[in-house]
Amino acid sequence: MARVRLVNVVKRYGRVVAVDHVNLDIGDGEFFALLGPSGCGKTTTLRIIAGLETPDEGEVYIDDRLVNDVHPRDRDVAMVFQNYALYPHMTVFDNIAFPLRARKKQLGLTEDDIRSLVVSVAEFLGIKEHLEKYPSQLSGGQQQRVALARALVRKPKVWLLDEPLSNLDAKLRVAMRTELKKIQMKLGITTVYVTHDQVEAMSMADRIAVMNAGRVLQVGSPSELYHKPADTFVATFIGSPPMNLLPCRVREAEPVEYAVPEDLSGGVMGSGKVKTTFRLECPGIALPIEPGIASKIAGVDEVYVGIRPEHLALSGKRVREVAVTETTVEMVENLGSEAIATTRLGDELVKVKLTGEARFKPGDKAYLLIDPRRVLVFDKKTGKLIV
The missing domain is CATH 2.40.50.140 (Nucleic acid-binding proteins)
Structure with missing residues (x-):
């Protein structure tokens, strides 16, 4: 597993500072949420950890290894995107199997091993009957579950989840919150979860970083954020109805x-x-x-x-x-x-x-x-x- 650290990370797009001197220390095996309104910099922070964005300043460490110049494929992270990012020309089975086949020799897997792992995760997420379909034949919620299965099928050092439940219906979303947390706890994988939904963050995360305008305003447990908010933004963002x-x-x-x-x-x-x-x-x-x-x-x-x-x-x-x-x-x-x-x-x-x-x-x-x-x-x- 892995510890993730961000040290004074800054990301600019022209004159816009999307990530403003962010410092985070995410523990080994921790379920950590980045919570904030749209445009606050949480997804950009996640993409910097994944290596999909390069910070203008600061350092990113995974398992105490500086990874600023390490290619995303070599960081041993698995990411679920909000917009699915499925391969349209591949079946559901092949989409889920893709990360396993990409590291087939490295992981020492046979095709039978891969099929067993894919079927197992597909059955858990309720998409086993869709394995031979293509993404275009699926609903938005089903496509999201395929993307989630692709990240769950192997055991990376870090899971990076960008609002993975946003397109699920309300009932399945509640159920998947519980199941995601159970899987994370069982496997002990360090997880960074981006959401604008305080209920998701409060119910799933061990600790939460509340962000606004590119800055981290407070990091703490759900109880700490609720009972002792650092400022009026956190006080009114956490809680329903708000403070x-x-x-x-x-x-x-x-x-x-x-x-x-x-x-x-x-x-x-x-x-x-x-x-x-x-x-x-x-x-x-x-x-x-x-x-x-x-x-x-x-x-x-x-x-x-x-x-x-x-x-x-x-x-x-x-x-x-x-x-x-x-x-x-x-x-x-x-x-x-x-x-x-x-x-x-x-x-x-x-x-x-x-x-x-x-x-x-x-x-x-x-x-x-x-x-x-x-x-x-x-x-x-x-x-x-x-x-």
Whole structure:
């Protein structure tokens, strides 16, 4: 297997910097995802690892070997492209067998060995009955599975997957996420997976690099990215619905003691009392904050307060001793096991995740409850997490 390292890698196309001083250290056998919006540089980064693009600056290492000048075929990587890249004049069988036949002598394989391996992977991916067809005779999803099979049929040092599930239907896509992860864990192959789908990244990857505008903003486990995002971009890109961000001001106030009753949200918001002399003045509400948090934002006047939808609650009646404000429910999305209510604080829309079927409907007056201990505070000027 192999460790993959990128050291200060830069790639330019004219005046456009597609990859901007990217540093990554991907462990041996790790499932690593590059996550970000379209055009953020994640596919270019993948192609640089594969050798299909040459970096203008920086170094690429595979298994501690500098590979900047190594031809793609000699890097022992297998890549699945988003646009399939199948050979139209070859049958499905021959497409899958191609990488094995290209290294037939090197791998010591016979044609019987190759047929056995091809049939096995085709059966697993549900395309065994299509082995004698040509790519033009297949649907988009079937072509994607052929491309995936071609990468899975041998055991390279590194798998490079560029949105390999993007053309599968929703049901098969969910199933293949599980199967891909199981295969990767069983074989222990270092995997770099490009996606714009946070659910894919969060459910499959050991670690994720969030990219935007060619730069890596944060690298961490799914839990780290979700609970401690490095900046407002990561905070709002990870999570569905995304984190609520409220522009607030830091102010010193009279001492106040607040409590969050546990029974209001089934234990999600916690319980207890805290005394503080600081508060955050936000649209429609003032949030008390603990002295320990206040000391870390000393000297910062304007901030964003971030809070996940599941760390909020709605009540039909007034509740005392809690950070609470009256609001109007503007929209409710019933999702079966849960519901998403959209409410308003001042000029800001706030998403609230409710368990079970919604007890509110658009136009209802309600009380929005916030646990001040669950908020994140970001510097409004830089967007960086403060505490």
